[in-house]
Amino acid sequence: MPKWSGAGVLALLALVFLLAVPGEARVQAAKGGTLTTASAPSKALGENIAYNVYLPYGYDTSTDRHPVLYLLHGRGDTMQAWTRVKDVLDQMIRTRRIPPVIAVMPDAPWSERGSWYVDSRYTGAELPGRPVETALARDLVGHVDATYRTAPIREARLVGGYSMGGAGALRFALAHQDLFSAAAVLSPAVYTPLPPSDSSVRDYGAFGRSGEKFADDVYRELNYPALLPGLDPDLPLRLFVAVGDDEYAHPAPADARHDLDFESAALYNAARRSPAISAQLRVLDGGHDWTVWAPAFEQAMAELGPALSVTAPAGLSAPLFGTAAPDWAGGVAAHADGSFTTGFAAGGPVDGQPYAGRLDAVLTRTGTRSWTRQLGTEADERLYGVAALPDGGVLAAGYTKGDLDGRHPGNATDDAFVARLDASGAVRWITQFGAPGVADRLYGLGAAPDGGAYVAGYTKGALDGPSSGDKDALVARLTPDGQVSWIRQYGGAGEDKAYGVAADATNVYVTGNTTAVMPGTSALGGFDAWIAGYAPNGTRRWAASAGGSGDDRLNAVAVTTAGLAVATGTSGGDLFAAAYTSTGRKRWQAAVATPAADEGAAVAPLPGGEVEVVGYTKGRVGVMAGGADVLTVRLDGGGKQRAAAQLGTARDDAVDPFAEPNLYAVTTPSGKVAVSGLTYGAPADGDAPGNGDVFLTTVDPATGLPDR
Secondary structure, eight states, rough: OOOOOOOHHHHHHHHHHHSSOOHHHHHHHTTTTTTEEEEETTTTTEEEEEEEEEEOGGGGGOOOOOEEEEEETTTTOTGGGGGGHHHHHHHHHHHHSSSEEEEEEEOHHHHOOOOOTTTTOOOSSOOOOBBHHIIIIIIIHHHHHSSSSOOSSGGGEEEEEEEEHHHHHHHHHHTTTTOOOOEEEEOOHHHHHOOOOTTTGGGGBOEEEEEBSBBBHHHHHSHHHGGGGGGGSSSEEEEEEOOOOOOOOOOSSGGGGHHHHHHHHHHHHHHHHHTEEEEEEEEESSOSSSHHHHHHHHHHHHGGGGGSSSSBBBOOOOOOOOSSSSSEEEEEEEESSOOOOEEEEESSSOOOOOOOSSEEEEEESSSSEEEEEEOOOSSSSSEEEEEEEESOEEEEEEEEOOOOSOOTTTOOOOOEEEEEEEEOOOOEEEEEEOTTTTTEEEEEEEEEESSOEEEEESSOOOSSSSSSSSSSSEEEEOOTTTTTEEEEEESSSBBBEEEEEEEESSSSSEEEESOOOOOOOOOSSEEEEEEEEETEEEEEEEEEEEEEOOEEEEEEEEEOTTTTTEEEEEEEEEEEEEOTTTTEEEEEEEEEOSOOOEEEEEEEEEEGGGGGEEEEEEEEESSSSSSSSEEEEEHHHHHHHHEEEEEESSSSSSSSSTTEEEEEEEEESSSEEEEEESSSOOOOOOOOSSSEEEEEEEEEESSBBBBO
């Protein structure tokens, strides 16, 4: 521990006394947790397991359930070693850096305190091995769940340890994914491929067999390189590895790679390549002692603790749409009869439909009417919007690299297209348009009040006068019979794209982003988001920049029941939403920010002027499910947050490999919100075709969670 001079301690105490609020020290001290000693019966050992247990402040007077930390001591130490973190837990819980947790600190006296927390096969007369892993990972965990107010789910358990205990924590997390969701691995005594000849790992029988105290093949079998390939990505692990920069250095050059700083880095680099693990590595100033382990534990808890939850993550609904090839979400429409039409791009045949090649545009109706229609050419087709029509039909929009409408032979560049299908799935018309030889894409679709369509995207050509820059934002109006009524290009000297469009009887709103300044907007810094208002005849009435000094984008817009245009996207890495009047006046703005990436992708209007903003988060807003989760945020008519939640699978949801949202949402006639998007995982009650599939689920706006 750090050495303090007597004068320094007195000065520090005096300063604390002078700065303290009267009575605060007593109040804070009174809010600490309690440490007690207990024991758990172990069928595997045939004896009791002694342990210390930390119970958070207020445990005795509440009925709340708590996550549990299992903290494993190092070789030769006892269960008393971890009691020194009580003050850290008290402070982190008091300041809400972590939820109130229970900490269990088992004693491991077996093999004269060199068990390495594995089930030993050593049967020699001198300290024969014991089934320590089974005893702790099964008997102790079962006892704790039966004795204390815990939650018997993996999301509520973290295992940690230092030195030998670090090796044990790593082993428990990898070998028992069903039990633990996170591990704090501090100065782990793990060596690859084998420990050095002078390592104590060889001396206690932990990795022995029969009368042999150490067997190479047993060690390899139990070590982490053998476990990583078999991990289940649908049971994600969060791993925090920390080590000191002054750990013991082996004098023999041949053993230099076995220095724990080297081994910890090797562990981190192997673990981070597993699709089942998200890993962090910290190198701290200090050696193989508590000058490293104390701050490392606090850092580990700050990183891992907030994601511990006594509630299981909210999953996605089965079945998923898609094929065994890569698929992409393309929109969702909710019909008056309670059915849904889900749009997506598929890399193979769907429901027996003819497959044209590469990616086809697919529309699937589920509910009272069921049908599937696959539209494609030998080239790629992508959908970026589906909208319901009053007659039960649907509009769909996107782009094609082929001749989708039969009137563009030889086309090999992106063309915009809009299609209309009737209630039975029959194609009424397909309209394909664009500048010859250059890219034209549609990213947004909104139904017009008369049954026509408004679409938005970009063009690299000249569809409405000369191009202003690299790409111009594109806005177009189609009549109910599929004729292009007008096209407007909007842009400046940079790259300009439109992503969202929505309309009511008298206004059309378009959103996007730009790398430069567009007419009517101002430069804010980075890529700027923008929103523009148009008249139904295509006249641009106003435009405004949105966001801040970082990179910004507005992905979607919807008109609320109160007549405001609410747009959402990202600003500086946070989910951003803003409301505008029909004259372009900003009424309010709101944000959801975590330390990770957050972004809005869709807006669903709710009664009373409220909206459900749907996007993704890689952070924690509710209960984390995986890498990127679907994020739902209910905002009232004034932009105040009323509810927020996240849902998803153990893998990435709602976002594609390019870190862009692939997600859509619409209000249902019953007042729920239907959400469809891309997932790389599997629902809890179904299978996934694989390589990215499309989900459809409904959420309750009151909670933001799936409507079961």
